[in-house]
Amino acid sequence: MARNFFTVMRSSAPSSTAARPSTSSTATAPPPPNMKEAAAAGVGVHLDPSLEAVRHDLTEDIEMALELRDVSVFYGTFQAVDKISLPIPKNRVTALIGPSGCGKSTLLRCLNRMNDLIPGARVEGDIRFENRNLIDPTVDAVEVRRRIGMVFQKPNPFPKSIYENVAFGARINGYSGDMDRLVEDALRRAALWDEVKDELDKSGLALSGGQQQRLCIARAIAVQPEIILMDEPASALDPVATLKIEDLMRELAEHYTIVVVTHNMQQAGRVSDYTAFLLAGEERVGRLVEFGPTQEIFTNPLDQRTEDYITGRYG
Amino acid sequence: MSAAAPSAQLTAYAPRVRARRSISVGFMVIALLAITVSILMLGALIVEIAVDGAARLFTDGGAVSVEARDGSIVSDLPTPEGMGWLRWVLPIAILLPFVGPRLVHSIMADVPRITERVMGLAVVAPVAVFLHILYVRFESAYFIEYAKAVDIDGATGNIFPLFGEASGFQIVRLVIMGIGLPLALLLMGWFWSHRMRKPSLLIPAILIGAWIVYLFMDPWFLSSYPSRSPSGAGIFSAVTGTFYMMTITAAIAFPLGVGAAVYLEEYARRNWFSRMIQVNISNLAGVPSIIYGLLGLQVFVRVLEFERSVLAGACTMALLVMPIIIVSAQEALRTVPPSMREAAYAVGATRWQVVRHHVLPYAFGGMLTGNILAMSRAIGETAPLIAIGALTFIAFLADSPTDDFTVMPIQIYNWVARPQAGFHEIAASAIIVLMVILLLMNAAAIIMRQRTRTDW
Structure with missing residues (x-):
């Protein structure tokens, strides 16, 4: 079932010179946009909305945690994301990459209904999660957010003790077990326990930036979610703290499905199993360009724009 | 080197x-x-x-x-x-x-x-x-x-x-x-x-x-209680009356004002209705206090039959300071960064849990500060209380909220209006006392703001 969903679209043999494979819906392939020239001239690239995104074969037979079908996001009258279809493989790290303003974070925030909180935001399409559409208004957004946790770009611990930071989610969700053990377990998994075990009463704000971010990850883990969304979790951190977060993401991927938005190409290459490349045209509507195993996206991209982006020639 | x-x-x-x-x-x-x-x-x-x-x-x-x-x-x-x-x-x-x-x-x-x-x-x-x-x-x-x-x-x-x-x-x-x-x-x-x-x-x-x-x-x-002779006159009943009324005013205005602010900031959708309420709150803050006095006279003294009591005065004052409390509580709520709300939502908190466990506690210091400042406005108000008919000569302490009362500004007003120079002197003394109380309240507000400030 999962494999059916993203049938391989490519019809011609991949080559580095081919701009994009022709699809059945278009009789003649559009002229390949010249990225270098466009970028040099300072004009945005026009994306043809009728074109389908390129999808690679999955190298493994794997269950899907989420499946996005034609997901579009609107802020009022402005369309931020246009008809993105994307699978999120279970217990893997999936990276969303692309230049600023291409709708990566917007898309990520759809996955746990965080866009509900923004007045005027509207999501269309289908996000399959255990055979239900997450976007459906009848689905309880609070329950969705408990099962799909989130870590934000800027570390945002509560101005409470470290213990309370971690325990909060479990407490409000009616956790009745041993709270001390849960807190310890979450902090251990977030690789923070050894640093803070003697000062759990200290304010979460007193920690360093990297520690704060790991505290936020512990907080997300403590409610025992199935999926963790990370919105550029290391962009506000120094290289050492970044490395720790990346190691942590690899470890967490054994138990959780992780979707991470990142600007950092090397980071995507290091931590992710699958990568989706998004791009916005000059009308600033984000579209999916290419999705596949990270290895393939980085070594053998099918779309010229993906290649230009990951080689640093564009974006 | x-x-x-x-x-x-x-x-x-x-x-x-x-x-x-x-x-x-x-x-x-x-x-x-x-x-x-x-x-x-x-x-x-x-x-x-x-x-x-x-x-x-x-x-x-x-x-x-x-x-x-x-x-x-x-x-x-x-x-x-x-x-x-x-x-x-x-x-x-x-x-x-x-x-x-x-x-x-x-x-x-x-x-x-x-x-x-x-x-x-x-x-x-x-x-x-x-x-x-x-x-x-x-x-x-x-x-x-x-x-x-x-x-x-x-x-x-x-x-x-x-x-x-x-x-x-x-x-x-x-x-x-x-x-x-x-x-x-x-x-x-x-x-x-x-x-x-x-x-x-x-x-x-x-x-x-x-x-x-x-x-x-x-x-x-x-x-001492008020007296016919300036040398024997005191402001005991005025001071106690002031504190009595202020306590009841705060008890009424603070919960209502904070509730309104929480509704407007955290719950209300941004549409014409909430905008209209917002504009009207700002307008109410600028209405002359005597108008509130007339409203209080009709609604609390006559229709609800509170008489010229502490309760009627407190209710009128509560209406008077409510806009100030609402606006300052809204300000306090806005200082809580959206990232705190998002963080709480992201672990599966309901809207009420977010407000109850995070937004309210973080904003509470600011709200209290605003409340104290609102009270320090109310403590100096004379006009609305004269309108509802608070007395100037009270030689006893109010036992219950339905008793007659007087407050310091009214006592001062009364003394200043008398011809004898002795009363003018004690009016000056009473003004100093009122000023000290006001300074104390404002200082408390400043301290509270300093203490409860969080560096996000």
Whole structure:
């Protein structure tokens, strides 16, 4: 079932010179946009909305945690994301990459209904999660957010003790077990326990930036979610703290499905199993360009724009 | 820069470092001595109180009641003349210890920090304790003498019965005198030598200010009811009426105002309706207070039949300050960053849980600050209370919210309007009292804002 969903679209043999494979819906392939020239001239690239995104074969037979079908996001009258279809493989790290303003974070925030909180935001399409559409208004957004946790770009611990930071989610969700053990377990998994075990009463704000971010990850883990969304979790951190977060993401991927938005190409290459490349045209509507195993996206991209982006020639 | 230069500097500095250390040891010895003395004096004070009985602390500068031998209470004795000199001397004496640490500091420019702190305490503590003992001894001795002088047969030391009239005020005074003053002096010395953090200085400064005002003033003025003669008139009923009304006003306006602010900020959708409410709240904040008075007169006094009671006044005042409370509470809620709400939502909190566990606690300090500022506006309002008919001559304390009452601005207004010069003078005194209360409230608001500020 999962494999059916993203049938391989490519019809011609991949080559580095081919701009994009022709699809059945278009009789003649559009002229390949010249990225270098466009970028040099300072004009945005026009994306043809009728074109389908390129999808690679999955190298493994794997269950899907989420499946996005034609997901579009609107802020009022402005369309931020246009008809993105994307699978999120279970217990893997999936990276969303692309230049600023291409709708990566917007898309990520759809996955746990965080866009509900923004007045005027509207999501269309289908996000399959255990055979239900997450976007459906009848689905309880609070329950969705408990099962799909989130870590934000800027570390945002509560101005409470470290213990309370971690325990909060479990407490409000009616956790009745041993709270001390849960807190310890979450902090251990977030690789923070050894640093803070003697000062759990200290304010979460007193920690360093990297520690704060790991505290936020512990907080997300403590409610025992199935999926963790990370919105550029290391962009506000120094290289050492970044490395720790990346190691942590690899470890967490054994138990959780992780979707991470990142600007950092090397980071995507290091931590992710699958990568989706998004791009916005000059009308600033984000579209999916290419999705596949990270290895393939980085070594053998099918779309010229993906290649230009990951080689640093564009974006 | 040559390699020799740093070492040359080091040798140049070495003797000074040593010298400083020896000064520090000297200071420590003095400081320890001073602290020992002050502890001994404090102990002596405690023993004295225990031996002489706590009643001595309740002696009062003006409102003298003396228990005669037959057990009857002779009260309302006239205030004696000529014994008030200590009231003038004491404030000057109090100022000295604050200059002290500063002087020491300016002489010994490089005193190490710890020594500086200890010195501050060491200078202030014994002086504070000594002054306190002096004052208590003076008052109690003075009143025993006085009771003999006015020829009350067999006057006892129990000059002011603990549970007699106006004892609540006496207890407040005991707190200011017995605990507040030494504490204030200690704190002030501590903070002063502690690199002078200005907001922290406020608390002791306010306590001392209140104490000085109290010393300069005839305490009888605070504890007496209005009278036909200016010399006998006081603002006891006005002060208690003010506090009574303010308490009820806050109890009504704060929950409603905070609730409205939470609704508008956290729950209401941004549409024409919420915008209309918002605009109207801002408008209401600018409505003249007399209009609220007329509204209160019709709604609370007449329709709801509260009469001219504390409750009617408090309800009117609550309406008056509600817009201020709502707007300031909204401001406080807006200072909580959206990332905190997102963080809470992201672990599966409902909207109410986000508000209850995060937004409200983080914004509460700001809300309280706004509430105090709103109260300090209400405390000076006269017009709406005159409109609802609060009285000006109240010779009793309100027992229940449905009793008649008066407040300080009305009392002042009444006195100023009288032709006799004596009333104008006591009106000025009452204005000072009102001003001190206002300053206290505003200072409390500032302190609270400082204390509850979170650096996100």
